Amino acid sequence: MGRAGAWFVEHSRAVAVVWVVLVIGLGAFAPRVEKALSGAGWEASGSESVLVRNTVDREFGGLSSYGLSVVLHSPTATTADPAFRQTITRVEGILKGDSRVSTVVPPQPGASISRDGHTAIVAGGAGRDSNEMVRVADDLKGPLKAAGSGDVRVALTGASGLWSDFNKANLSAMLHSELVSWPVTMLILVLAFGALVAAGLPLMLTILGLVATAGSLYLMTLITPVSVWAMNFALMFALALGIDYALFFVVRYRAALFGEGRSPAEAAATTMDSAGKAILFSGVTVMVSLSAVMLVPSPAFRSMALGIMLSVVFVLAATLTLLPVVLARLGHRVNRMALPWAKTGEHRSARFEAWGRRLWKRPHVPAAVTVLVLLALAIPALSLNTGMPSIKVLPKGDSARVGYDLVQAGFGKGAPGTLQVIAPAGDAAAVATVAKADPNVVQVSPPQTSRDGRTVLLSVVPQTDPSAPATGATIDRLRRALPPGAKVGGAAAENHDLEHVLATTTPYAIGMVLALGFLLLLVALQAPLLAFLGVISNLLAVGAAFGVAKWIFQDGALHSLLGFESQGFLDAWGPIFFFAMIFAISMDYTLFLLSSAKEHWDRTGDPEEAMVGGLAHSGRVIFAAGGVMVAVFFTFALSGPLPPKEMGVILGIAVLLDAALIRLLLVPAILAITGRAAWWLPKPLERVLPKVRFGH
Numbered sequence: 001m002g003r004a005g006a007w008f009v010e011h012s013r014a015v016a017v018v019w020v021v022l023v024i025g026l027g028a029f030a031p032r033v034e035k036a037l038s039g040a041g042w043e044a045s046g047s048e049s050v051l052v053r054n055t056v057d058r059e060f061g062g063l064s065s066y067g068l069s070v071v072l073h074s075p076t077a078t079t080a081d082p083a084f085r086q087t088i089t090r091v092e093g094i095l096k097g098d099s100r101v102s103t104v105v106p107p108q109p110g111a112s113i114s115r116d117g118h119t120a121i122v123a124g125g126a127g128r129d130s131n132e133m134v135r136v137a138d139d140l141k142g143p144l145k146a147a148g149s150g151d152v153r154v155a156l157t158g159a160s161g162l163w164s165d166f167n168k169a170n171l172s173a174m175l176h177s178e179l180v181s182w183p184v185t186m187l188i189l190v191l192a193f194g195a196l197v198a199a200g201l202p203l204m205l206t207i208l209g210l211v212a213t214a215g216s217l218y219l220m221t222l223i224t225p226v227s228v229w230a231m232n233f234a235l236m237f238a239l240a241l242g243i244d245y246a247l248f249f250v251v252r253y254r255a256a257l258f259g260e261g262r263s264p265a266e267a268a269a270t271t272m273d274s275a276g277k278a279i280l281f282s283g284v285t286v287m288v289s290l291s292a293v294m295l296v297p298s299p300a301f302r303s304m305a306l307g308i309m310l311s312v313v314f315v316l317a318a319t320l321t322l323l324p325v326v327l328a329r330l331g332h333r334v335n336r337m338a339l340p341w342a343k344t345g346e347h348r349s350a351r352f353e354a355w356g357r358r359l360w361k362r363p364h365v366p367a368a369v370t371v372l373v374l375l376a377l378a379i380p381a382l383s384l385n386t387g388m389p390s391i392k393v394l395p396k397g398d399s400a401r402v403g404y405d406l407v408q409a410g411f412g413k414g415a416p417g418t419l420q421v422i423a424p425a426g427d428a429a430a431v432a433t434v435a436k437a438d439p440n441v442v443q444v445s446p447p448q449t450s451r452d453g454r455t456v457l458l459s460v461v462p463q464t465d466p467s468a469p470a471t472g473a474t475i476d477r478l479r480r481a482l483p484p485g486a487k488v489g490g491a492a493a494e495n496h497d498l499e500h501v502l503a504t505t506t507p508y509a510i511g512m513v514l515a516l517g518f519l520l521l522l523v524a525l526q527a528p529l530l531a532f533l534g535v536i537s538n539l540l541a542v543g544a545a546f547g548v549a550k551w552i553f554q555d556g557a558l559h560s561l562l563g564f565e566s567q568g569f570l571d572a573w574g575p576i577f578f579f580a581m582i583f584a585i586s587m588d589y590t591l592f593l594l595s596s597a598k599e600h601w602d603r604t605g606d607p608e609e610a611m612v613g614g615l616a617h618s619g620r621v622i623f624a625a626g627g628v629m630v631a632v633f634f635t636f637a638l639s640g641p642l643p644p645k646e647m648g649v650i651l652g653i654a655v656l657l658d659a660a661l662i663r664l665l666l667v668p669a670i671l672a673i674t675g676r677a678a679w680w681l682p683k684p685l686e687r688v689l690p691k692v693r694f695g696h
Contacts, residue, residue, distance in 0.1 A: 001280070005272025005324045009265045012325040019322050023208060026215025033218040038225040039134030039167045040066065040159075041300035047497040048479070052489020053130075055422050059450035060457050061103040062125030064420070065491040066133040068101065069158035070122040070144055071403040073410065074151050078117030079107060083150050088122060090147040091154060095124040100136045102127030111445060111459075119410030130160075131225050137164035141399045157403025157416070159491045162391070165398040167228050169641045174232050177635040177644070184631040189243065192624030195338035197330065198250050201323065205242035208322070209315035210235060216310050220303075227300040230307025238311040239632065241286070244588050244625045245279050245319040251621055253327050254334060255348075264331040268324040274694050276320055278595035281524045282588045283316035288516045289584040292509035293577060298498060301573070305580075352619030356612035356668060363672035370666045371540070374657065378543030380550040385569040386503075388495035390467035391416075392565040393642040408465075412442060417466025417492035419475065421458045425449060427483040428456040434481045435460045440474040466492040467567070472499070499572045506576040513583050514539075524591060524692055525598055527679050533670055534594065537662045538586040542579055545654035549574070553646055562649070564642050571643055578647065582654040585629065589663045592618045592625075597671065599694040601679050610679070611671040619664055626659025 008015050043050050049065075056064040070091050077084045088107065095104045107113045107120035114120070126133045137160040148154040156164075189199040213234045220226050252275040256267035290312070293305035327334060359366060394401040407415050423431045428447040435444045435458065442463045447456035460478070464470040475496050478488050514535055521531035549570055551557050556566030597614025601607070633655060636648025671678050681689075 001276045002269045002273030004320075005276060006265065006269040008321050008324050009268050009328040012329065015321055015325050019208065019318070023211050026219075027211045028215065029218040030211050030214035033214045033221070033231060034228075036218050036221040036226075037228040037231060038131035038221075038299075038303075039138075039163045039228055040130035041225055041227050041298065041303065042163070042498060043130075043298060043300075043494050044497040044501040045297045045299065047494070047501070048487050049489040049493040049497045052420055052422055052487050053494070055455065055487075056420055056457060056489070057126050059452070059455055060448060061105075062101075062127055063103070063105065063123055064126055065159045065489065065494055066130040067126045067158065068095065068124035068133070068137065068140070068156060068160055069403070069407075070095070070124065071119065071155050071157055071406045072107075072122070072148075073119045073153050073155075073406045075118065076151055079113050079120050080117060084120075084152055087147060087149055087152045087154065088120065090149075091122050091144060094140060094143050094147060095122065098136060098140060100127045100132060101125060114410035116410075119406055121407070126160075129225075133160040134163045134167070137161045138168075141165075145399060153402075153406075155399045155403035155406060157400045157407065159494075161400035161403065162394065165394055165400040166389075166641060169395060169398065170232065170644060171228070173636070173641060173644050174235070177632075177638075177648075178235070180638075181632045181635040184635075185239075185243070185628050188624060188628045188631065190339070192247060192620070192628075193250060195335045197336040198254075198334050201250060201326070202239075202243040202246040204326070205246055205315050205318050205323065206239050208318045209238040209242060209311050212314040213238065213307065213311040216314075217307055220306070224303075225299055226303040226307065229300065230303045233304055234307040234311035236632070237286075237308045238315050240585065240629050241283075241312060241315045241588070242319075243628050244592075245282075245315065246323065247621045247625050248275050248279060248592055248618075249319060249323055250327065250334070251275075257332065257334070264328040268328045271327075272320070272324055274595075274599060276324075277692070277694055278524075278591045279316070279319055281520060281595070282591045283312055283319075285517060285520050285587040285591070286312050286584040288520065289513050289580045289587065292512045293580050295509045295512070296505050296576065297501060301577070304577075308581075348613070348616045349620045350616075352664075353612055353616035355619070355664075356615040359615075359665070359668050360608055360611060360672045363669035366665055367669035367673060370661050370669070374540040374544045374661065374666075377547045377657075378540065379547060381543050381546035384546060384550045384575075385554055386499070386572040386575060387467055387469070387567065387569040388499050389571050389643065390465070390567050392567050393571075395641065412461065412463070413465050414440075414442065414462035414471065417462060417471055417490065419460040419462065419478070419488055419490040419493055421460055421478070421482065421486055421488050422455055423458075423483060423486035425454055425456050427485055428458070430483050431456070431458055431486050434483075435478060438474060438477060438481075440464060440470055440477075460488075462492070466495070472496045502572045502576060506579075509576050510579055513580060517583065517587060521587075521590070521594075522685075523689060525594055526681050526686075526689060526692060527598075528682070528685065529674065529680060530594060530678050533667070533678075534587075534590045537667055537670075538583050538590065538658075540666075541586050541654050541658040541662055542582050544657050545578075545582060545650045546570075546575070548653050549646065549650045552649060553642075562637060562645055564645055567642070571646060574646055574650070578650050578654075581651060582658075585651070585655060586658050586662075589622050589626070589658055590667075592622055593663050593667060595694045598679075602693050607671065607675045607678065611668050614671075615664070615668050622659050622663050626655050629655045630659075 102125035105123040112121040141156040443461040445459040596618040600613035601610035633652035
């Protein structure tokens with residue numbers, strides 16, 4: 001690593017040219033990415049419900065879960081009134097005018113007209129895939145709303161409308177959060193770096209990583225759909241890791257430059273040989289953690305994980321190639337526009353050293369108290385319930401939620417979650433009999449026959465809300481009781497299938513993250529006990545964060561302060577996705593602390609100096625980086641729809657606990673308690689592990 005750093009500095013012009021070509025080349029595609037990203041993809045690939053949707057799209061005019069559902073309602077007029085009929089005609093005209101709508105079905109008595117006649121539904125068939133139908137909803141929901149007249153209200157709802165509204169609300173929340181967090185972030189960076197020039201380096205890494213990631217994601221969309229969430233999370237991780245890596249690298253560089261009196265080129269090489277190694281291990285660990293999300297067979301999940309991993313690759317590459325070059329060119333100017341205390345070259349914090357000495361003398365009580373606090377916070381997570389997002393994730397005024405409420409008021413609580421059952425034509429009667437016999441089914445439509453006459457489609461309306469557990473139980477009962485050739489789909493079934501896949505995949509993904517995280521720490525630290533303790537301490541941070549999440553989001557505490565409606569559960573994608581993200585961030589701090597401790601251990605063989613020196617040299621960086629990330633994440637908790645709030649609260653609490661309690665108190669205390677045993681390496685392992693040192 002040291003030789004690589006020296007080579008990059010020596011060939012700084014070539015490195016700069018490569019990055020200019022890369023950023024310009026990929027940056028040319030970056031502005032196109034927003035319109036190219038997909039708004040759907042929240043499904044279990046290959047599941048029964050997706051098969052049903054594809055069949056309905058092909059054989060029944062596209063009237064599947066992603067077809068358009070336009071609700072018309074008037075508190076005074078009925079469908080028999082001329083004004084209401086004229087509004088229906090205008091709505092039908094708008095749908096027919098879009099070539100992506102395959103068919104238009106007017107309101108039908110007994111099916112899509114309510115009993116009182118005040119509510120009607122016009123259906124538009126999906127003439128494109130689910131991602132394109134979300135774009136259709138983006139384009140048509142405005143004109144459809146404007147088609148209302150008098151007291152006849154028009155709202156686009158259904159899966160396409162829901163994801164259209166949710167993606168828009170989420171994008172708005174992300175942008176708002178970024179605007180709020182940037183001033184706080186810059187203030188913390190200036191205080192942490194002590195100089196405006198140095199504080200601008202994380203911004204450079206973030207911008208380069210984002211531009212390259214955006215361009216790469218656009219190129220990916222030419223091959224496969226990529227979720228709009230991939231860009232959102234890539235933005236967040238590029239900022240978070242750019243700050244972390246730049247902090248660790250620049251602090252170490254300035255120590256070598258000012259404190260050790262090295263030349264700028266030598267300081268860059270020295271920093272690469274120490275901090276650079278820790279950053280490399282951290283980046284690999286982050287990507288390993290996020291790769292576990294790829295186990296979920298869902299386009300949205302896989303593309304989100306891939307988007308974050310791309311941002312990590314580019315930020316990591318910029319940190320390890322371009323940042324040494326920039327620092328070597330800046331030389332002593334890295335401290336330009338510095339605050340009074342910034343000119344010191346010693347990155348050993350006197351305050352954290354004193355804290356380490358105090359912990360070394362009396363580690364048992366702080367360690368025990370910290371573990372008890374974290375366990376107390378984590379215990380509620382054992383009763384955490386999960387479910388697929390309900391309509392409550394949308395603001396009350398959004399079109400999809402308005403239409404959803406109107407459908408429930410006019411047709412019954414379970415109407416928005418109408419199930420679609422396809423079966424061989426000969427089983428139509430048997431399917432209807434079984435469905436009508438189910439205790440949670442209130443209506444079964446007459447069968448529709450496919451174009452070739454071989455398949456029938458029946459609509460089955462449950463009694464309960466689509467997000468209620470009883471609806472999921474109904475889907476399972478029908479699948480067990482229906483004839484072998486029958487299959488159950490619909491939007492509620494697609495959510496149910498994805499929830500099932502998440503529940504079965506999560507344990508394997510968590511196990512994979514823990515195992516690979518342990519192996520990477522073992523290679524990096526050359527100490528099995530330390531690698532094990534690093535993984536366990538990360539688990540404590542995750543458990544405590546989810547315990548607090550259960551109290552807030554499942555039980556509804558702080559709902560008024562945070563501005564959300566409790567669904568009575570945490571979104572089902574939270575455990576696996578947030579676990580991977582928290583573990584990835586926690587490994588950053590683990591490696592920053594323990595790589596510094598290992599450097600001192602390798603040099604002195606003294607466990608006290610390893611613990612105290614590691615804390616003294618990394619404590620300030622961990623504290624500052626944690627402060628920035630907590631500020632960024634908590635801004636998401638204060639704006640936007642429910643899922644970003646969940647993300648902001650859970651990640652913010654996890655980082656706060658990890659940086660403040662685990663890395664700066666618990667882990668140092670454990671190092672003090674275990675002493676030399678923490679660094680023990682069995683001879684058989686010593687023979688097979690590659691030799692890794694963080695000193696120069």
